[in-house]
Amino acid sequence: MATIELENVSKGFRGGTPVLDDITLTIEEGEFFILVGPSGCGKSTLLNAIVGLEQLSAGEIRVDGQRVDHLDPKDRDMAMVFQSYALYPHMTVRENIAFPLRLAGLPKAEIASRVAAAAEMLELAAILDQKPARLSGGQRQRVAMGRALVRKPKAFLLDEPLSNLDARLRVQTRSELARLQQRLGATMIYVTHDQTEAMTLGHRVAILNGGRIQQVGAPRELYRNPSNLFVAGFLGSPGMNLIPARIDGAGLVLPIGTIDWKSLPPGFAGRKQAVLVGIRPEHFHRARTDESPPHALRVEARAEWVEWLGAETFVQLGPQVFDLPAGPGGVGELAAGQSSTVTSAAPIVARFDGTEQVAVGSPVRLWVDAEDIYLFDANSGITLSPSPSQRT
Amino acid sequence: MTGRTSARRLGMLGEFAAMLAVVAYALAPLAWIVSLSLKRPGDLNDGRFLPQAVTLENYRAVFNDVQFPAALWNSMGIASMATVVSVVPAAFAAYAIVRLSFPGRRLLLAGALAIAMFPPAAIVGPLFNLWRALGLFDTWLGLVLPYVSLTLPLAIWTLSAYFRTIPRDLDQAARVDGATPFQTLRYVIAPLAAPGLFTAAILVFIFAWNDFLFATALTSTRAARTVPVAIAFFTGSSQFELPTGAIAAASVVVTLPVIGLVVLCQRHIVSGLTAGAVKG
Structure with missing residues (x-):
């Protein structure tokens, strides 16, 4: 687990308004950190920049003091859960979860035991040999979580992971997610447009609008003392x-x-x-x-x-x-x-x-x-x- | 009620009849050739659709021919090589074109299309001279190269259209999971684009298999002569006899691998392979 620092991070596309405008943030080790804002505020772009899927125009990203903004996503040791889950449809649940470990070149026995541990934690054992197409939305979401946490990465990045679930399942998964984060002590950066998710999950919340940070703080602080x-x-x-x-x-x-x-x-x-x-x-x-x-x-x-x-x-x-x-x-x-x-x-x-x-x-x-x-x-x-x- | 049912039945009957007509139109020449290949030499001009007596004499003659077995081997080898050498780089190129943004991307696609439109007859003459100078005349490589050049654009277009249908989230997930761009293509994109890969492969293979122009101009001996040319060079058992039966038999033989390939690949050309990837 790691501390993630962003310093003066900016991203602009040619001839347009900046998508990210001079963002400076520190995400502490083991923190459940929420990026929230209306659609188009740049929160997903910021997440993609942290994981390496987007290049910065300016600024630095450091993980435990080491600069990572020039590194390829595979060298940043972060795991991501996509809004769409992005499960590999031609692989079974087991193969999906094992994929990052296989790429890392871990021995077979180690892969099997880690997949088994993740499957147990997320109650996936019964569906390990099924393909994603046959799973329900909630199951797919858990597989995506499993694929992320099986690697024991430095940080988890989650891009609106609950938005494709129905209302009841969303509330249930939300509390499961909070417990999971607590159990793992993981650094998690969580993007959402839903203020309820932001308030209930976040240790700290950053509110973005128009590519700028409006305010960072604990949910209570933001609610009681909004800066604007x-x-x-x-x-x-x-x-x-x-x-x-x-x-x-x-x-x-x-x-x-x-x-x-x-x-x-x-x-x-x-x-x-x-x-x-x-x-x-x-x-x-x-x-x-x-x-x-x-x-x-x-x-x-x-x-x-x-x-x-x-x-x-x-x-x-x-x-x-x-x-x-x-x-x-x-x-x-x-x-x-x-x-x-x-x-x-x-x-x-x-x-x-x-x-x-x-x-x-x-x-x-x-x-x-x-x-x-x-x-x-x-x-x-x-x-x-x-x-x-x-x-x- | 009954009127409507019978009308529907009539409609179905009409549809069936139309389908039958199209199938008959498409398969009649093939059936005629199969029939010819099974006829005795004396019956060739009897004007009957079904042979009076079935004989395999023509097939025996084809395989006893000096040229034909070698030509069959050449065709197999050259078409297979052209397929692999064309589809693999096409996959890399298409992936880059679809997923990376680099200057001249559109120009590259347009250029590829322009090459595909080049009339082969215009380049076969210069190639003949060039190949003789380079020692590529009458070699497998001498045919593989033009086949690859002419089919590569087609393969790139087919594959890039296919890659575009694969959600970008899957690439990104693979990259975050620790894959290099090559591993992403190898383990995630290519398996999902298998139907596209097989389609491209079939197109390239059939192009190379059926080509007559390059094969006749750039080969001279058994070393590289392919089946279409070998058939053209067939001679009968005597110079007064037209080897119609043998040609028909050879035509049947060369059609079989193509049919086999398509049937084999059809299993892999199933749509909906990406189902379950991204939607909830």
């Missing part, structure tokens, strides 16, 4: 609600109400600027009586639509409640440049407990703790510093 609008909008489902607002003499002025200065973190006094306010759906609380924290934003709204999912209830409050500006400088324009997950027409969504009953069309009284309000620069999308509070 993109990260805030990407994590969480449904996503963070974004409302244009401004800071002026009165405090933080939203279309739906005002929070006075005393509630805002220090550092904003005297400033005047346009901002975007971010509120996560779960931070809306239903006001039953008049009780609420002293520093809170109180809102009266109408339930436009209600989605009851058993354990939780999502209530759409409808954009018109907040009188969002649609013109230039609105959320829409900023969001278009930042992310596909944030759209201007997105209704405001509040998440309640499943026991809450809300009728469509009925008025709802809500409050949001000032501590839970995120502020982003309206132009750059960067989280305004000092952030409302260092959330933990």
